[in-house]
Amino acid sequence: MLEVNLTSQRGSFRIEAEAQFPNGVTALIGPSGAGKSSLLRIIAGLDRPASGSISLNGAIWAEGGTRRHLPVGKRRIGMVFQEARLLPHRTVADNISIGARGGRASDAILTETGCDALLSKPVSGLSGGEAQRVMLARALAGQPQVLLLDEPLSALDHDSREQVTNLLARVLPKLEIPVIFVTHSFEDAARLAGQFVRMEAGRVVASGAALEVLAGQGAARQEAAVSSLVQGRVASVEVSGLARISVGNQVIEAPAGNVRRGQDVVVRLWARDLILAQGRPKGLSARNCLLGKIAGMQASGPHQSRVEVQVDSHRVSVLVMTRTAQDMELREGQAVHLVFKSSALEVSGLRTPDDAGF
Amino acid sequence: MNETAEIVLLTLRVAAVGVGCALPVGLVLSYVLARYSFPGKSLVSALTMLPIVLPPVVTGLVLLDLLGPRGVLGEFLAGFGIVFGFRWTGAALVAGLVALPLIIRPMRLAFETVDPKLHEALAVAGLGRFRRLIVLDLPMAWPGIVAGLVLGFAKALGEFGATITFVANIPGETRTLSLAVFTALQRLDGTEMVWFLASISIAISVIAVVASEAIVERMNGARRRAQNA
Numbered sequence: 001m002l003e004v005n006l007t008s009q010r011g012s013f014r015i016e017a018e019a020q021f022p023n024g025v026t027a028l029i030g031p032s033g034a035g036k037s038s039l040l041r042i043i044a045g046l047d048r049p050a051s052g053s054i055s056l057n058g059a060i061w062a063e064g065g066t067r068r069h070l071p072v073g074k075r076r077i078g079m080v081f082q083e084a085r086l087l088p089h090r091t092v093a094d095n096i097s098i099g100a101r102g103g104r105a106s107d108a109i110l111t112e113t114g115c116d117a118l119l120s121k122p123v124s125g126l127s128g129g130e131a132q133r134v135m136l137a138r139a140l141a142g143q144p145q146v147l148l149l150d151e152p153l154s155a156l157d158h159d160s161r162e163q164v165t166n167l168l169a170r171v172l173p174k175l176e177i178p179v180i181f182v183t184h185s186f187e188d189a190a191r192l193a194g195q196f197v198r199m200e201a202g203r204v205v206a207s208g209a210a211l212e213v214l215a216g217q218g219a220a221r222q223e224a225a226v227s228s229l230v231q232g233r234v235a236s237v238e239v240s241g242l243a244r245i246s247v248g249n250q251v252i253e254a255p256a257g258n259v260r261r262g263q264d265v266v267v268r269l270w271a272r273d274l275i276l277a278q279g280r281p282k283g284l285s286a287r288n289c290l291l292g293k294i295a296g297m298q299a300s301g302p303h304q305s306r307v308e309v310q311v312d313s314h315r316v317s318v319l320v321m322t323r324t325a326q327d328m329e330l331r332e333g334q335a336v337h338l339v340f341k342s343s344a345l346e347v348s349g350l351r352t353p354d355d356a357g358f
Numbered sequence: 359m360n361e362t363a364e365i366v367l368l369t370l371r372v373a374a375v376g377v378g379c380a381l382p383v384g385l386v387l388s389y390v391l392a393r394y395s396f397p398g399k400s401l402v403s404a405l406t407m408l409p410i411v412l413p414p415v416v417t418g419l420v421l422l423d424l425l426g427p428r429g430v431l432g433e434f435l436a437g438f439g440i441v442f443g444f445r446w447t448g449a450a451l452v453a454g455l456v457a458l459p460l461i462i463r464p465m466r467l468a469f470e471t472v473d474p475k476l477h478e479a480l481a482v483a484g485l486g487r488f489r490r491l492i493v494l495d496l497p498m499a500w501p502g503i504v505a506g507l508v509l510g511f512a513k514a515l516g517e518f519g520a521t522i523t524f525v526a527n528i529p530g531e532t533r534t535l536s537l538a539v540f541t542a543l544q545r546l547d548g549t550e551m552v553w554f555l556a557s558i559s560i561a562i563s564v565i566a567v568v569a570s571e572a573i574v575e576r577m578n579g580a581r582r583r584a585q586n587a
Contacts, residue, residue: 044482045482046478046481046482072481072482073481073482073483073484073485073486074484076484077482078482079479079482079483081475081479083475085473085475085476085478085479086479087476087493087494087497088498089497089498090493098480098483098485098493099483099484101483101484138483139483142483142484
């Protein structure tokens with residue numbers, strides 16, 4: 001268990017973070033500038049905390065305000081950055097062996113990451129995806145106590161991103177160490193992580209395994225960025241590219257992406273994209289209509305209201321103009337239909353125990 | 359030995375020993391100035407440039423007062439058998455000193471181009487400062503190091519003012535090519551000798567610069583071939 005309880009001040013930006021990272025993958029999520037990468041730098045030992053401490057399994061790595069600071073090279077950390085930070089004048093084999101801390105990378109790591117076929121290649125000849133695979137192999141070669149992944153997918157093109165995501169989905173579940181995965185992507189977080197820590201404006205605002213943490217509900221966020229997550233199971237995938245997803249006894253149609261029949265998935269509904277209707281509308285191009293009941297209403301800005309709609313076991317937020325809510329005479333307990341387009345949805349397969357079996 | 363050959367060999371020896379001694383100093387200073395921030399960094403940076411902006415005669419004068427036979431340090435060092443005043447070793451010291459700014463400048467620029475993010479990544483991977491210097495900084499900065507060496511060597515070959523002030527113009531001991539040209543100029547019948555020696559001086563300088571360009575180009579070519587393989 002990696003535990004952080006610290007503050008840090010860099011210029012006018014302050015970080016206050018208290019979080020636990022157990023063995024397994026924890027997604028560190030939050031908007032740009034939330035302090036995710038800064039926290040990772042402090043954990044790695046590249047920056048020092050102003051106060052508080054970092055500890056791994058009870059052993060203190062750093063304590064702010066004291067001279068207690070385990071040097072970066074002695075923390076046995078594997079780290080993959082957003083961009084490939086490899087020695088451009090060396091081969092892949094050289095770059096991986098640098099991470100092995102005097103030893104050599106095991107054949108299993110080289111095979112698993114697909115680097116065994118790249119060993120003699122110069123680094124400059126690698127594609128973006130290959131370079132990130134080499135970075136991962138280097139990070140694992142030193143048998144790290146903690147693995148830090150700082151947005152390793154964000155600089156990749158679509159195909160490379162898919163390859164590296166699949167690689168991470170294969171490799172990460174096998175690691176019995178704390179893995180912190182910084183990402184902006186809800187899909188990547190849902191697919192790869194079992195725990196979530198959300199940061200906003202330098203603070204940890206939520207943590208845990210609940211999907212609400214991933215959705216950012218309850219956090220002080222801009223209303224335009226409010227979303228809800230609905231969990232379901234893929235009933236079928238049509239040749240048209242749409243997946244029919246069962247949510248309770250209702251069905252959502254969404255772009256299938258990489259999900260497969262029978263898979264548990266999570267669907268993200270953006271509050272700004274949802275329409276409320278008092279009766280089931282007809283003749284609309286929008287393919288989805290979920291029946292729910294208004295569970296609560298509150299003002300959200302001078303002219304806007306946030307309506308909470310209960311759909312089976314899920315609470316879905318909807319943003320409407322206050323005048324609209326008055327005209328429709330919306331009230332708690334009222335049955336309403338949520339209408340939305342398939343293309344407005346984000347769907348991600350949930351991490352399942354099967355993933356670890358690859 | 360032919361007098362001209364003696365002058366050329368002495369000049370090469372003075373320049374080579376001077377630059378050879380200045381190289382480790384230049385490497386350390388350029389690396390520290392490129393990689394670290396510390397109080398007084400601007401002052402240290404300015405001091406390293408001093409030999410190139412100070413009038414050479416003043417440089418020679420300062421050295422004479424410090425390290426000459428009656429200099430503060432000169433008398434002390436003489437007790438250990440180390441003598442610079444009016445010796446070729448003094449000429450080498452001057453050569454190294456005036457070459458230092460030209461050695462440091464390109465090396466510092468080369469070290470500054472090494473991405474600090476690569477340093478961080480290697481530090482996380484467990485590499486200490488010295489290993490990072492070996493596997494990252496030196497290979498990446500190599501062309502700048504060669505350029506600094508050649509520029510410094512060329513400067514050392516042509517040093518005149520500080521040398522003649524500090525170690526005088528003693529045939530066979532401190533009379534390098536530049537001083538020999540100056541000596542020949544003083545003679546009414548020395549025109550031919552002046553141009554002969556000047557031609558040798560030009561030839562050595564040109565060969566040094568061309569050789570360094572060839573070395574750098576070859577290294578860059580090898581790197582490009584490795585990257586495109």
